[in-house]
Amino acid sequence: MGKKKRSYPDIEEVLSRPWCYYCERDFEDLKLLISHQKAKHFKCDRCGRRLNTAGGLSVHMNQVHKEALNQVENALPNRQGLDVEIFGMEGIPQETLEQHRTRIVQNFYQAQEDRRIATGNPQPGQAKPPRKKVKMETPEELKKRLAEHKAKVAAAKAAGVSGSPVAGAAPLSVSPGAINNSPYPPPQVPYGTAPTDQQFPAAAAAAAGVAVPPGAQPYTQQPYPAGGYPGYPATAAASLPTRTPGSVEPASGLPQRPSYGNGAAGGAVGDEIDQLIRMAESGVRPARKPEEGEGAATEKKSKKGGRMVYSDDNVSPEERIAQLSRYAWVPPVS
Amino acid sequence: MAPASQYELAQPPSDSVTAVAYAPQSPTRLLASSWDKHVYLYDTHNGSEDAQGTLLNTFQHRAPVLDVCFGATDNVAYSACLDWQVYRIDLETGEKTSVVKHGAPVRCVVHSPQHSLLISASWDQSLQIHNTREPSTPNITIPLPGKPHALAASPSKLVVAMTARLVHIFDLTSLPSLFGSPNPAEVKPWQQRESSLKFLTRAVSCMPNDAGYATSSIEGRVAVEWFEDSAESQARKYAFKCHRQAAPADENGGGGDIVYPVNSLVFHPVYGTFASAGGDGTVALWDAEAKRRMKQYQKFPDNVAALAFSADGKYLAIGVCPGFETGVEDYSGEGKTKIFIRELGDGEAKGKGAK
Structure with a gap:
């Protein structure tokens, strides 16, 4: 069965497991459950005989040992009664069945949620956790960043690079490609194998003649390693001495750029993806680990500290009781 | 009709029970000490059908x-x-004589029949050793570094558990010779240990085979360790959680147990298994060798404060009285104190790995 490959069973599997009415333990199959019940709940403590049901044990106790069975051994406090006749899964009251089901379902989803939090992985078929939505921005934010970028580019390129002001004035739908690629379009044009790149070859090519610094020339000759962008940024940075940090930053703010997802992305994008990967590798996981550790620790602490019936580690209950006026003894003054 | 396997003693103490003790010979002679300022002596087997004992x-x-214990015979307690005193009670005549005087309330008293010694531990941070063979001999006083809370004797050792997790083990065999010696205050413990448990020790009991002892704490835990100071023996020691109840699950997924103090521990005199009694109102039988719980008895109506096995190991006396859930500020066990006697089935307390 394909299902078995998953390390965590799904809800149907969990719900289909037979479980013991007396102690709420669940079992792989009915046989195991029955042998569990015989050993744990229906075993005679006088002679060790294992009976099939509580009623059977009661009769046995009565006839063989002349004793009365008052309650089922090893049972949960509210399940010790002899009034229900249980054999395996038979005889469990409907109400209890439903309670159990609700509990299992609750626990299941709780465990799933805990795992999700612990691993940072999304549930199958669910949206990515919010934490990963680094790139999600509202149109307003986007516009704001664009405006900032424009200002920056304008300032940076004011000294004579002609493309920027023009591109900056372009409508929003066009500007991403134009702005970002204007400094380094040539690498993308020749190697822009991704179909999406076709959207702006004209703009890029137009800008190419003007904007590309001479240093970029050898870079365009470089063979692109297919999809090899992780190692790429270093080369790009080396071969593009004029690139300013300012031009990298805005690139990250423009997720719609068509060439984003493929290996033919520009240096700036490579950096960004790389950064994302690095974040995914270093940022997300360490953030998760301490969380896990702390969680376990605090849970333990609360278990120990918060719920002890008597927790005074220096004064015994007897000493305290001995202080009470009704018990206290005052030595006679001699 | 055979007696029911468990019954309640008629005429229980009027207030909480502090200790129960079986006579060294008769398996039906039981003492109980109480906060109501009395010591009770029962015959657990007489009585009518509906008022047993x-x-x-x-x-x-x-x-x-x-605390209360029997002396060398069934007639001395x-x-x-x-x-602040320890009394010798002649159970025949009811005559009561003070044999030990401390500087504070006396918490525990233990009789060592092998050495004819009576050892008492008091909150004045001292032990006193009384020679029961020659009661006129001056008692030996041993100062302790902390307040003692539990005391137990094996055939040759004495284990004292104190505050700050101190455990001192004394060699009983060397004590009798010290009576009358000029400087008995220099009695040194045979071993000094730190408790294996992180919290205040509540009870101590020694293995009848003189090999080791068990301690319990206010934090639902029991530790078993061995006297022998070799690395192998010390590596055998272990501790486990018990007498806890899962708290009812809330929205946060429940979480945590209610942790009860383990009030009493007693080793079975024949099989070397032991019973523990907890504030959760349960008594459990443990196999110290196999590290298994053999049995957990049905819940008693309240906190189980005291346990005792009869000398033949056939009966278990169980002292039940209110616990400390509601705090000890207005503590009273009046009307809620009971003593149960459980008759153990054949091999009920027999461990699998032990014998």
Whole structure:
């Protein structure tokens, strides 16, 4: 069965497991459950005989040992009664069945949620956790960043690079490609194998003649390693001495750029993806680990500290009781 | 009709029970000490069908009695009293004589029949050793570094558990020779240990085979360790959680247990298994060798404060009284104190790995 490959069973599997009415333990199959019940709940403590049901044990106790069975051994406090006749899964009251089901379902989803939090992985078929939505921005934010970028580019390129002001004035739908690629379009044009790149070859090519610094020339000759962008940024940075940090930053703010997802992305994008990967590798996981550790620790602490019936580690209950006026003894003054 | 496997003694103490003790010979002679300033003597097997056990006598004290034990015979008892003294009680005549005087309430009293010694531990941070063979000999006083809370004797060792997790083990065999020696205050413990448990020790019991002992704490835990100071023996020691109840699950997924103190521990005199009694109102039988729980008895109506096995190991006396859930500020066990006697089935307390 394909299902078995998953390390965590799904809800149907969990719900289909037979479980013991007396102690709420669940079992792989009915046989195991029955042998569990015989050993744990229906075993005679006088002679060790294992009976099939509580009623059977009661009769046995009565006839063989002349004793009365008052309650089922090893049972949960509210399940010790002899009034229900249980054999395996038979005889469990409907109400209890439903309670159990609700509990299992609750626990299941709780465990799933805990795992999700612990691993940072999304549930199958669910949206990515919010934490990963680094790139999600509202149109307003986007516009704001664009405006900032424009200002920056304008300032940076004011000294004579002609493309920027023009591109900056372009409508929003066009500007991403134009702005970002204007400094380094040539690498993308020749190697822009991704179909999406076709959207702006004209703009890029137009800008190419003007904007590309001479240093970029050898870079365009470089063979692109297919999809090899992780190692790429270093080369790009080396071969593009004029690139300013300012031009990298805005690139990250423009997720719609068509060439984003493929290996033919520009240096700036490579950096960004790389950064994302690095974040995914270093940022997300360490953030998760301490969380896990702390969680376990605090849970333990609360278990120990918060719920002890008597927790005074220096004064015994007897000493305290001995202080009470009704018990206290005052030595006679001699 | 055979007696039911468990029954409640008629005429229980009027206030919380502090200790129960079986006679060294008769398996039906039981002592109980109580906060109501009395020691009770029962015959656990007489009585009618609906009022089982007979109260043979009561012995009044000036103050609550914190512990009681039998002496060398079935007719001698020693009681540890809040009035700073240990009394020898002649159970026949009811005559009560003070044999030990401390500077604070006496918490525990233990009789070592092998050495004819009576050892008492008091909150004045001292032990006193009384020579029961020659009661006129001056007692030996041993100062302790902390307040003792539990005391137990094996055939050759004495284990004292104190505050700050201190555990001192004394060699009983060397003590009798010290009576009358000029400087008995220099008695050094045979071993000094730190408790294996992180919290205040509540009870100590020694293995009848003289190999080791078990301690329990207020934090639902029991530790078993061995006297022998070799690396192998010390590596054998272990501790485990018990007497806890899962708290009812809330929205946060429940979380945590209610942790009860383990009030009493007793080793079975024949099989070397032991019973523990907890504030959760349960008594459990443990196999120290196989590290298994053999049995957990049905819940008692309240906190189980005291346990005792009869000398033949056939009966288990269980002292039940209110616990400390509601705090100890207005503590009272009046009307809620009961003593149960459980008759153990054949091999009920017999461990699998032990014998």
